[in-house]
Amino acid sequence: MTLLAGGTDLMVDLNFGRKRPERVVAIDRVPELSHLEGNGHVRMGAGVTYTRMLAEDVGSAALREAARTVGSPQIRNAGTLGGNIATSSPAGDTLPVLAALDAVVVLRSKQGERRVPFAQFMTGPKKNVRRADELVVGAEWDDAGPAQTFMKVGTRNAMVIAIAGLALVVDRPRRRVGVGLGSCGPTILRAPQAEAFAAAIFEAHGWDRHLTPSDAELKEFGRLVATAARPIDDVRGTAAYRRHVLAVMGERALARVWSIT
């Protein structure tokens, strides 16, 4: 049995005969998958579309920025969070954000519910730990506050698969920095050294104050972000280019959120 949500990944496979599932079950009108609750702890249903992420308060500025870069209006009206999670492409734009937020993927089957931290959910390109009998119900995360952003590099502003993507979350209340990297490894990667480096600076200056980083600190952060990547050469870009843009994006992302309290 194959589930169909917005169809923006699955229909391409069906149109080109790459998949011939015996049964397709459309879940795009299941109201239980369209919940969106904030208030400190965010619960977002698998059926929430990108258009809804842009129209409503989704409890993550970075997720909203990521949604804005997805495809086109047509794709954003149909494509869902659950489809992005289930497809688990290294270029899935919500995924670096879920990684940086330390989000949990909620799965459900007749056997009950499983809650899998995103870091353990995705295991390779288009591979994850979801069993065939499990439904992605949604994702959950603690609201990390406003100091977060998402960036992506591609050949156009619209309709582009990321050559590299980056999400940065500075969670001041929980004293944590999260960095998620997309399109530069077999899975979504974290950048632990860069996270620790930035956290140490916030620790020294005070998490609740807004700061002006030195150019050297920004550069070093960018460098550490790039070293976390495990990129390859492919049709969209070379490994060297990916490392280069990750360093640039890391630097810019930190400069962008540093002063947001």
Added chain:
Amino acid sequence: MRLRLQVNGTEREAEAREHESLLTVLRERLGLWGSKNACEQGECGSCSVLMDGDLVCACLVLAGAAEGRDVRTVEDLAAGEHLHPVQRAFVDAGAVQCGFCTPGFIVATAALLRDNPEPSDAEIREALSGNICRCTGYGKILEAVHRSAAQGYTS
């Protein structure tokens, strides 16, 4: 598979093969050739239709999943021989070269102006970013959208 679809305000029955898209059913079973098939992968927007009011690519909708939805195609816009203001603006602006992308652009423009009657250039580019014109007449297309907006078109 026998389907019952609501297309342009009319109940239609169609026989669809397994895994067939709404676009294929519209064109090949219902004789609605306005929505074009160019890429079948959501990239070009020439198959744009409204489903329950949302602009979507008909090639990415499984025909069976469109049952119970209100589907509106480009054919729904003109009133008989009387062109819809967006169609008229595309003609007047000369925004049509080979015309293959035009139905998709017109549906997307109608959806844009419904939600935002006076869009800026940037908003138009954003709203039409999912529609590709291989004849590259984007300047005229932009002009056509401004013309339709100036005519105070609302749906």
